[in-house]
Amino acid sequence: MRVLISDNLAQVGVDILKQAGLEVDVKTGLGPDEIKAVIGGYEGLIIRSATKVTADLLESASRLKVVGRAGIGLDNVDIPAASQKGVIVMNAPDGNATTTAELAISMMMALSRNIPQATASMKSGKWEKKKFMGHELSGKTFGVVGIGRIGSIAANRAQGLKMKTIAYDPHMPREVAEKIGVELVGLEELAARSDYISVHVPLTKETKHLLSTEFFAAMKPSGMLIDCARGGVCDEAALYEALKSGQIAGAALDVYAQEPTTLENCPLLGLDNFICTPHLGASTSEAQENVAVAIAEQVADYLLKGTVTNAVNVPSVSDEVLAQVGPYITLGEMLGNMHMQLARGGVQEVVLEYGGALADLNISPITVAFLKGLFMPILKEAVNYVNAPIIARDRGIKIVESRTDRTEDFINQLSVKVITDAGENVLVGTVFGKNEPRLVRLNTFRLEALPSGPMLLVFNNDVPGVIGALGTELGKARVNISRMTVGQEEKSKQNIIFLGTDQLITSELLERVRALDNISDAQALDL
Ligand SMILES: NC(=O)c1ccc[n+]([C@@H]2O[C@H](COP(=O)([O-])OP(=O)(O)OC[C@H]3O[C@@H](n4cnc5c(N)ncnc54)[C@H](O)[C@@H]3O)[C@@H](O)[C@H]2O)c1
Numbered sequence: 399m400r401v402l403i404s405d406n407l408a409q410v411g412v413d414i415l416k417q418a419g420l421e422v423d424v425k426t427g428l429g430p431d432e433i434k435a436v437i438g439g440y441e442g443l444i445i446r447s448a449t450k451v452t453a454d455l456l457e458s459a460s461r462l463k464v465v466g467r468a469g470i471g472l473d474n475v476d477i478p479a480a481s482q483k484g485v486i487v488m489n490a491p492d493g494n495a496t497t498t499a500e501l502a503i504s505m506m507m508a509l510s511r512n513i514p515q516a517t518a519s520m521k522s523g524k525w526e527k528k529k530f531m532g533h534e535l536s537g538k539t540f541g542v543v544g545i546g547r548i549g550s551i552a553a554n555r556a557q558g559l560k561m562k563t564i565a566y567d568p569h570m571p572r573e574v575a576e577k578i579g580v581e582l583v584g585l586e587e588l589a590a591r592s593d594y595i596s597v598h599v600p601l602t603k604e605t606k607h608l609l610s611t612e613f614f615a616a617m618k619p620s621g622m623l624i625d626c627a628r629g630g631v632c633d634e635a636a637l638y639e640a641l642k643s644g645q646i647a648g649a650a651l652d653v654y655a656q657e658p659t660t661l662e663n664c665p666l667l668g669l670d671n672f673i674c675t676p677h678l679g680a681s682t683s684e685a686q687e688n689v690a691v692a693i694a695e696q697v698a699d700y701l702l703k704g705t706v707t708n709a710v711n712v713p714s715v716s717d718e719v720l721a722q723v724g725p726y727i728t729l730g731e732m733l734g735n736m737h738m739q740l741a742r743g744g745v746q747e748v749v750l751e752y753g754g755a756l757a758d759l760n761i762s763p764i765t766v767a768f769l770k771g772l773f774m775p776i777l778k779e780a781v782n783y784v785n786a787p788i789i790a791r792d793r794g795i796k797i798v799e800s801r802t803d804r805t806e807d808f809i810n811q812l813s814v815k816v817i818t819d820a821g822e823n824v825l826v827g828t829v830f831g832k833n834e835p836r837l838v839r840l841n842t843f844r845l846e847a848l849p850s851g852p853m854l855l856v857f858n859n860d861v862p863g864v865i866g867a868l869g870t871e872l873g874k875a876r877v878n879i880s881r882m883t884v885g886q887e888e889k890s891k892q893n894i895i896f897l898g899t900d901q902l903i904t905s906e907l908l909e910r911v912r913a914l915d916n917i918s919d920a921q922a923l924d925l
């Protein structure tokens with residue numbers, strides 16, 4: 399079997415594949431047409447961030463069984479297209495966490511002692527001792543946005559420098575943060591109290607432009623920002639204004655809204671109090687060896703033994719089990735994803751009830767798929783079918799599974815209650831026919847909906863005129879409605895309206911919908 403490595407991979411990874419008996423070709427720097435011309439000859443493809451695995455490329459990949467990403471990010475892979483072609487996509491999410499945390503700490507030190515600016519000054523023949531007065535880190539406050547794998551390593555290193563550590567992560571239980579000596583606070587408090595702020599969240603609907611004009615306004619004038627996570631979390635235009643006006647003292651970025659990044663697409667590069675690296679977070683020989691070893695072993699194991707590890711689009715179960723529970727895995731993942739988007743507050747408990755025919759099946763892969771779906775909106779590609787239960791355990795989330803013969807008028811039914819520190823929601827789903835997952839209840843509202851793509855969920859009084867007003871508001875914003883389902887609760891005279899839309903609902907449109915008469919709440923979802 400043949401494997402194509404189309405981006406730079408540490409030699410140790412190439413050696414592992416060869417020793418396993420695979421035929422390996424390393425062809426880096428190929429253009430899309432060049433990869434397309436050769437991909438038909440390979441069962442495996444190993445990439446980093448440069449190769450774009452598009453639906454078009456996959457069309458020509460007639461023998462391809464697996465795409466392996468040496469690293470975490472999968473923005474360059476069309477995962478739905480790969481799933482449709484039966485191609486497994488796997489990544490190596492653990493190998494570069496320490497290295498990336500170390501870059502964040504290096505950025506903090508470089509910022510606080512003006513190392514890049516002083517280097518440039520000396521190299522231009524100057525000796526500007528007075529200009530580069532710095533700050534000591536000891537005793538200062540290090541604020542972490544997103545206290546996951548990398549954020550917690552960065553906090554640990556900052557503690558070693560005798561700094562106080564605080565964090566904002568609404569999805570992390572307080573006890574877990576306390577165990578690593580970090581105080582959980584709100585975002586505004588973090589901005590106001592921190593001397594250095596380091597960002598370690600994935601780019602999601604929730605985190606896009608999380609660091610905005612309001613955030614920078616809440617920071618200390620001496621405060622400094624470091625972002626080695628993902629471009630787009632920081633609003634670069636707002637950061638430019640905050641640095642230029644002296645609202646904050648300095649910033650360091652490793653990741654950008656547009657990469658590769660130049661002065662033309664990122665004016666921040668022209669500012670003296672801004673320092674930068676070209677997405678070097680994972681670029682150490684140690685981290686590259688870690689991810690190369692991990693992905694080479696995973697790809698070889700799959701191609702030669704059929705063992706699936708760290709796959710983001712296929713659960714780790716045998717073909718026979720998959721044939722039985724496949725549609726319920728899709729249902730479970732869909733319910734999990736929707737639950738997290740609806741949830742307010744940190745998740746504490748998940749109660750899954752498997753009803754009817756479903757009670758007789760192997761339910762554990764469905765629970766795992768539910769957990770993967772649950773973490774997807776907040777962890778993106780860092781969660782997979784293998785680590786989802788471990789993430790739940792590490793976050794202290796209690797999982798309760800039960801089986802019952804009873805259902806609400808369906809042959810099979812999965813009912814899941816998610817309890818958070820701010821309330822709870824129940825979603826009930828079923829599979830119609832052989833493979834048609836449906837949401838049939840949301841709390842007390844009965845309905846029959848296929849949650850998929852961009853959606854708008856509206857809670858309203860059951861009175862005439864609401865649907866008309868809603869349609870007009872969406873029409874004014876040129877948002878097309880592709881599907882609509884209404885769920886009614888007769889006793890309370892309340893409805894929910896579930897709309898499928900052709901594009902994502904912006905926060906401005908959401909506010910206008912919420913302000914309409916007889917609408918008590920509205921939420922934008924994307925599955
Ligand atoms: N610069 C690089 O080269 C480089 C290298 C590796 C990873 N990364 C990126 O670093 C980021 C962090 O990686 P990780 O492995 O620590 O991920 P992780 O999944 O372990 O942790 C992410 C944390 O962010 C939290 N979070 C999610 N939404 C949030 C929100 N709205 N507000 C606050 N916290 C929120 C999650 O609860 C989680 O604890 C990812 O985006 C990853 O892709 C960058």
Ligand SMILES: O=C(O)CC[C@@H](O)C(=O)O
Pocket residue numbers: 446447468469470471472494677679680681
């Ligand atoms: O340099 C890389 O491979 C990207 C590193 C990082 O952003 C990742 O997604 O793992």
